[in-house]
Amino acid sequence: MSGDVFGNGLLLSDQIKLVAAFNHMHIFIDPNPDPQASFAERKRLFELPRSGWMDYQSSLISKGGGVFERSAKSITLTPEIQALTGLSQTRITPTELISALLKSEIDLLWNGGIGTYVKASTETHADVGDKTNDALRVDGNELRCKVVGEGGNLGMTQLGRMEFARNGGRLNTDFIDNAGGVDCSDHEVNIKILLNGLVAAGDLTLKQRNQLLLEMTDEVAGLVLKNNYRQVQAITLAERRSLKAMAEYQRFINKLESEGKLNRKLEFIPTEDQLEERRVSGLGLTRPELSVLVSYSKADLKAELLKTDVPDDAYLARELVTAFPNKMVKIYNEPLKQHKLCREIVATQIANEIVNLMGVNFVDRLVTTTGTDTSTVVRAYVLVRDAFDLPNLWKQIEFLDYEVDAQIQLEMMERLQYLVRHAARWFVRNRRGGIDCASETEYFADSIRSISLTLGNLLCGEPRTEWEDAYQRYTNAGVPSELAKVVAGSGVLFTALGIIEVTREHEVPLTRAAQAFFSLGERLELHWFAGQLNDLHVDSYWQALARDSFRDDLEWQQRALTATVLQVDAEASDVALDAWIALNKTHLERWDKVLSDLKLAKTQDYAMYTVAVRELFDLARTCKSS
Structure with a gap:
């Protein structure tokens, strides 16, 4: 238990089963430890003014274990140590034993000391620069642990980490851990x-x-x-x-490198060719x-x-x-x-x-795709964060740790990221004169909350079905109902911004505008159309820009079309929509034909959607409300 990093780490839980440890003097092995008893003993050693593994009570060490001097010429292996390490020899040197322990099949390899113990198979010991540990060092692809935790610095080379990760191991880096x-x-x-x-x-x-x-x-x-x-x-x-965002990450890496902010070689970031090979191989x-x-x-x-x-x-x-x-x-x-x-x-x-x-790359991507500056994107983010109550929602998801499946939590977070990306883009696009976070938050927040809590009742058709499915799945997994309601609708919740704008411009009740917006979207199958846009395969930066542009245009056109529906002289939204459909029968038949052609197409390409978005623009421009 010498060393505060190692010692403190081993006192974080009384459920830890410490099967082996080593420092510059000793090798400690406890093949089948009692978690509570060994925890108490580690705590006792840690609280002593000075202690070493030789102070550990031998009666608490399980059968076949012990404390061994690193200065010994050889160590006799018990059947239990052989089972732990996978070795068949009966006698080996202390250095060979440490190497075998590093490669043993365990849950966690915890580094809390000094020295570099893992490199990549492509590196030499000379590359590492830690001659003291050359004899016991192992390669990343030899590790059989599930996770590596780095309490100390430089316990692994960066290439060693990457090699272990590519083999399915879980780890970050020392400067993160x-x-x-x-x-x-x-x-x-x-x-x-x-x-x-x-x-x-x-x-x-x-x-x-x-x-x-x-x-x-x-x-x-x-x-x-x-x-x-x-x-x-x-x-x-x-x-x-x-993997999905590989092209975006590549562009971000190239940007940092071209601006002299990132030394690709120094940080062992793969080359463009290597990243492309990974993408083709389905690796991120x-x-x-x-x-x-x-x-x-x-x-x-x-x-x-x-x-x-x-x-x-x-x-x-x-x-x-x-x-x-x-x-x-x-x-x-x-x-x-x-x-x-x-x-x-x-x-x-x-x-x-x-x-x-x-x-x-959230900020960089919005700056690039909208032509705005960093300060505008940051203001848009803070505005969206506060208007949509993101900190509260995110915190509620975090509070579900160990109560719901982690994959459900991560999926919910990704849904909120999707919401924020689209809502921030909306403000950047619709507030070209500048973003006043205080006044915009005050104006939008209450209406957003109202829509988010009643979204299940406002949606119809396919969006309603998708919302119900997501809501049911989240609540079944143990997510609280109110949180599930909001997150289940986060894929369409950013459209609340356009709805609120319509209510301000045309002085209509929020609920009526929302009903008209979603009912119109169902009639024109705009949710399906938006899904097709989202699913467009992106192979290049320009295709990413095109897809973003399509989505912007779709939101604008749906908002404009909703405004024309609301101008129809009728009390109820459904009556107004029926009247609007009757007035624009010819235009709608043309749009329906476009949708039919898209659905029948064997392959999807950007040219098709360029034409389709143009047709939707023509519909919004020429439709009648009276």
């Missing part, structure tokens, strides 16, 4: 900058400062754990869509590679935000308080606003949140 220490230091520095200033000004005594730091310890720890929990969550979400990026992109994405976005007025925007600058404990915010709210690193902290908080919740 042990980021808590750096994060904690950042919080400490930011807190002390403010408190030291108050002490210097005579507004706080040193004794009061130290007491306050002590009182905030647990809350700071909570902030750090939340940051790291979400960072790993971001990697998992990125991994799930890695590995978690270690995505870990690098997450880190670079956050750093790049923060740097870009500091060039803008985002950190100075009164609404966005409220993110400052999210970096500090509530106790400190409550007592020193006004001094916090004058923090020496205020702009940097705001930019950091926004960048971290966007990358954690929306992925590495």
